[in-house]
Amino acid sequence: MTFRYLSVCAVAGLLLWARAGHAQQLMGPVTGGTISPPVAVPAPANGLQISDGATLHTGVTVEGGYDSNVFYTDSGAISSPILRVTPALDLTNVARNGEVPAGLFFDLRASLMYREYLSSNSDVTRLRAFTPTAAVVLEHNSTGALVLGFSDTFSRLQDAPYAPTGPLSDIIIRDNNLAAAQVRWSPGGGRLQGLLRLTNMIDVFETEALKPANSMSNEAMLDLSWRWLPKTALYLQVRQGYVFYLNDRDAGGLIDESTTGARKKSASYPLRAVVGVRGLITEKTSVSLAFGYQNAFYATGKNTGGFLGSTTAAGELVILPLFSTKITFGAHHDFQNSVIGNFFYDDGVYASLAHQAVSRFIAQLWLAYDHKRFYGLPVGEPNPRIDDLLQATATVDYYLRPWAFAGLSYTLLRNDSNDTLGGPTASGASYTKHQIFARIGLTY
Amino acid sequence: MTNQAREYQQGMNQVVTHIHALEETARKQKDIIKLNCVMDKEVQAKVNFGIAEQAFTALQENVARADEGGRTHEFTRLTIINQKVMVLGAEAENCIGEDLSFVGATRVDLDIDPNIPRDDPTQPGVPTTPIDRPPAASTYM
Numbered sequence: 067m068t069f070r071y072l073s074v075c076a077v078a079g080l081l082l083w084a085r086a087g088h089a090q091q092l093m094g095p096v097t098g099g100t101i102s103p104p105v106a107v108p109a110p111a112n113g114l115q116i117s118d119g120a121t122l123h124t125g126v127t128v129e130g131g132y133d134s135n136v137f138y139t140d141s142g143a144i145s146s147p148i149l150r151v152t153p154a155l156d157l158t159n160v161a162r163n164g165e166v167p168a169g170l171f172f173d174l175r176a177s178l179m180y181r182e183y184l185s186s187n188s189d190v191t192r193l194r195a196f197t198p199t200a201a202v203v204l205e206h207n208s209t210g211a212l213v214l215g216f217s218d219t220f221s222r223l224q225d226a227p228y229a230p231t232g233p234l235s236d237i238i239i240r241d242n243n244l245a246a247a248q249v250r251w252s253p254g255g256g257r258l259q260g261l262l263r264l265t266n267m268i269d270v271f272e273t274e275a276l277k278p279a280n281s282m283s284n285e286a287m288l289d290l291s292w293r294w295l296p297k298t299a300l301y302l303q304v305r306q307g308y309v310f311y312l313n314d315r316d317a318g319g320l321i322d323e324s325t326t327g328a329r330k331k332s333a334s335y336p337l338r339a340v341v342g343v344r345g346l347i348t349e350k351t352s353v354s355l356a357f358g359y360q361n362a363f364y365a366t367g368k369n370t371g372g373f374l375g376s377t378t379a380a381g382e383l384v385i386l387p388l389f390s391t392k393i394t395f396g397a398h399h400d401f402q403n404s405v406i407g408n409f410f411y412d413d414g415v416y417a418s419l420a421h422q423a424v425s426r427f428i429a430q431l432w433l434a435y436d437h438k439r440f441y442g443l444p445v446g447e448p449n450p451r452i453d454d455l456l457q458a459t460a461t462v463d464y465y466l467r468p469w470a471f472a473g474l475s476y477t478l479l480r481n482d483s484n485d486t487l488g489g490p491t492a493s494g495a496s497y498t499k500h501q502i503f504a505r506i507g508l509t510y
Numbered sequence: 511m512t513n514q515a516r517e518y519q520q521g522m523n524q525v526v527t528h529i530h531a532l533e534e535t536a537r538k539q540k541d542i543i544k545l546n547c548v549m550d551k552e553v554q555a556k557v558n559f560g561i562a563e564q565a566f567t568a569l570q571e572n573v574a575r576a577d578e579g580g581r582t583h584e585f586t587r588l589t590i591i592n593q594k595v596m597v598l599g600a601e602a603e604n605c606i607g608e609d610l611s612f613v614g615a616t617r618v619d620l621d622i623d624p625n626i627p628r629d630d631p632t633q634p635g636v637p638t639t640p641i642d643r644p645p646a647a648s649t650y651m
Contacts, residue, residue, distance in 0.1 A: 115574050138643070165513075217636070228646045238643060246637050265637050276644065289634045299632035345632045349623070352631045386627070405644035440645075453645065487646055494646035 108156060108509035109468045110164040116157075119167065123156040124510055131475075131503030136183070136190055137226050138481075140496040144230065146185040150503075152177055168207060176200045181224075193237060195224035211253055218245040228275075228493040239272035259299070261289040270312070278317035278331055279405045283309045285336075291344075298345030303356070307336040309403050320406050321367065324445050328366045332408060332442075335363040338378055338400075354382040362401060367408050368442040370401050375411065390422040407451070408442035426465045428473075433458050448484045456480040469509050477501040511585050512573060515566055518592040522562055525599035526555050532602050539606075547605035555598045562591045 108123035116122050129150040135143040154177035159167055179197040183190045201219040220243045228234040248263035267283040284307060291301035310333040317323070317331045340358030347353055360378040362370040370376060382396035397415045404410045416434035423429075433456075440451040456478070463473035479499040487495045529552045536545040565587040572580035 115576070118570060118574070161512075225643045234646070244637060259632075261634060263634075263637075279644070287634075291632060293632055297626065297631055301632075301634070303634065344634075346627070349625045352627070354631070384631075406646075451645075481645075483645070485645075494643070 110160050111162050112469055112510045113162075114510070119159045119161075121158060121160070121162070123158070124154065125156075125508060126151065126153045127505055127507040128152075129503045129505040131501060133183075134500040135497055136193065137230055138493045138497040138499060140498075143497075144187065144190060146183045146187070146190045148501075148503075149182045149184055150179055152179040154178075171203075171205045171207075173203045174201070189230040189235075193224070193226055195237070197224060198222050211251060211256075213250040215248045215250070216246070218243065220244075226493070227273075234275060234493075236273045236275065238276065240276075241268075241270045241272065243268045257293050259291045259293070261287070261291075263287040263289070275319060276405065277313065278311065278315040278320055280312040281309055281331075281403075282312060283307060283403070293345075295345065297352075298343065298347065300343050301341065303338075303340050303342075303358075305336075305338045307334075309334045309336065319444065321408065322442050322444055322449070332364045332366040334365065334403060334408070336401075336403065337361050337363060340378060340380075342380075350386040352384045354380070354384075356380045360401060362403070362409050364408050364442075370409065370411075374399070375401070388421075392418075392420045394418045404440055404442075406443060407440045410438045410440040410450075410453075413437045428461075428463045428465070430461045431459070443485075451483065451485045453485075454482045470507070472506045473504070475501075475503045475505070511581065512570065515569055515585060515588050518588050519562060519566055522555075522559050522592055522595045525595050526552070526559050529555055529599060529602040532606055536606055541606075544606045548602050551598045551602035551605065555595050555602075558591050558595050558598070562588055562595070565591065 108125055110121075113121035113123040127150075129148075129152075131148050131150070132145065133148050134145045136146050137144055154175065156173065156175045158173040159171060160173070161167065177199050179199075180195075181197065182194045185191055199219070199221040201217070203215075203217045205213060205215040207213045221241075223240045223242070225238045225240075227237050244265070244267045246263055246265045248261060250259065250261045252259040263286070265283075265285045265287070268281075269283070270280045271277055285305055286307075287303065287305045289301060289303045291299040293299045311317075311331045314330050316329050318329070321328070321331055323329055338358065338360045340356040342354070342356035342358075344354040345352055357377075357379045359376055360370065361376055378398075378400045380396070380398040380400065382394065385393045387393065395415075395417050399411070399413050401409050401411050414434060414436035416432070418430070418432040420430045421428070435457075436453075436455045438453040438455065440453070441449065443449055443451055457480075458478040459475065461473060461475040463471050465471045477500070479497070481495070481497055483495040485495050487493075529548060533545065533548045533552055536548050565584050569581060569584035569588065572584055
């Protein structure tokens with residue numbers, strides 16, 4: 067997928083949804099579902115024409131809702147009503163008919179979400195926060211055979227602390243910047259295609275207890291594909307990463323220091339190499355399959371290993387039974403670098419349904435289950451720590467006008483962990499969290 | 511509409527360039543009858559091309575103003591001028607007897623079944639930001 071499809075998908079606005087403070091990660095070579103910040107999606111026909119080919123869109127979304135478990139605890143949950151206001155700007159050169167320009171394409175987005183807890187509990191109301199995000203996407207397609215792309219996304223996120231009071235009561239604040247540059251070339255008729263992508267991610271916590279996990283991740287990805295049908299390709303993809311931590315702080319609360327002797331989190335050189343197929347198998351059905359080798363190559367501490375631990379696999383099936391309906395099923399087995407311990411294996415399945423009726427009514431449902439096994443945790447914690455995370459989101463939006471919509475959303479998070487963290491009132495182990503929102507949005 | 515107008519402009523520019531090349535050919539042949547004929551077409555083509563540029567500028571202004579009527583009017587002007595220039599190009603070729611030998615650039619028309627999805631599912635996924643809330647690791651963190 068080229069960067070410009072990001073914007074096209076956003077403009078379509080059908081299949082995207084954001085969950086409060088959570089986002090699905092990319093499952094290796096498949097999408098793993100869809101994500102989007104909770105901002106209003108403008109119709110391309112609207113917007114202020116500020117120069118030849120450049121259009122400025124703006125919008126605001128107001129959400130009123132209820133969070134059943136602000137602090138992610140299993141008992142003694144504290145609930146609160148929430149108000150969220152999210153203004154957003156979008157500067158792009160997508161044409162008013164939705165057509166993406168053939169040469170230089172750009173899309174600059176920014177949003178600032180303000181979250182207010184309407185509670186009398188001062189431990190809750192202090193979680194009010196501004197959450198800024200900014201993103202830029204540039205792509206240049208000069209000849210059709212060579213496409214250059216660049217993207218950068220910054221976000222500053224704030225989430226509930228691990229405890230309402232006491233030493234772990236600092237709000238979790240995370241600054242994340244993800245930049246990617248890529249060149250894609252498809253000589254001749256485009257049957258053979260190569261893509262080289264360099265990705266840099268800076269992940270910084272402002273929360274004292276998590277500062278040892280401040281990291282920089284770099285990854286080079288080479289993807290070679292052969293289209294044996296116009297929209298179906300066999301491919302080989304190799305990703306080599308380098309993850310290192312930005313300070314020498316004692317990470318005793320995050321990792322197992324006793325067996326490794328290390329006091330800081332371990333650098334790693336994650337390697338993934340997969341072969342697979344992606345594309346259409348019928349007019350209305352597409353698949354993405356990948357199978358291959360993975361190794362985290364941690365410098366110290368627990369590492370991936372064994373046949374299953376060294377194997378990565380992912381599969382996704384997308385069906386379009388109707389013109390405006392999309393059904394997705396997926397499953398994956400892989401590992402992720404982790405803030406706690408060294409890494410976790412992630413075995414997951416997910417499904418989503420998106421439907422649009424009469425261009426005004428948009429309904430979406432998304433379900434995901436992940437079985438996570440964390441390795442390299444401090445002594446005294448389960449090793450591996452096993453989390454079973456169930457996530458569900460349902461949303462309905464009705465576009466009253468092309469520039470105004472109203473909707474409802476529901477989100478469920480249920481985590482079961484074998485790590486009690488000292489009792490059921492501990493945050494971030496086992497918990498059930500419901501969130502329901504009603505929202506209205508205006509765009510131009 | 512703007513893209514189509516831009517294509518018209520490029521096409522007209524190619525025709526004017528081609529007529530100029532024909533003029534050079536007639537000069538080399540030292541055939542005054544052919545030369546006069548081609549120059550006559552060239553002058554007309556250039557005048558029309560100038561009008562087309564004005565119409566294109568007006569079209570962009572109307573697009574910026576979201577003036578639907580004005581935009582359609584200017585686009586219609588451009589379409590007519592484009593046809594005139596194409597005819598002048600053909601007439602210039604007739605002047606030196608090239609009408610049968612010049613067939614223009616190869617054009618490929620591509621029809622895609624509307625049931626086929628427009629996006630390209632053969633492209634790899636884009637990188638995303640992992641922004642999950644990190645789980646607590648220990649009670650003494």
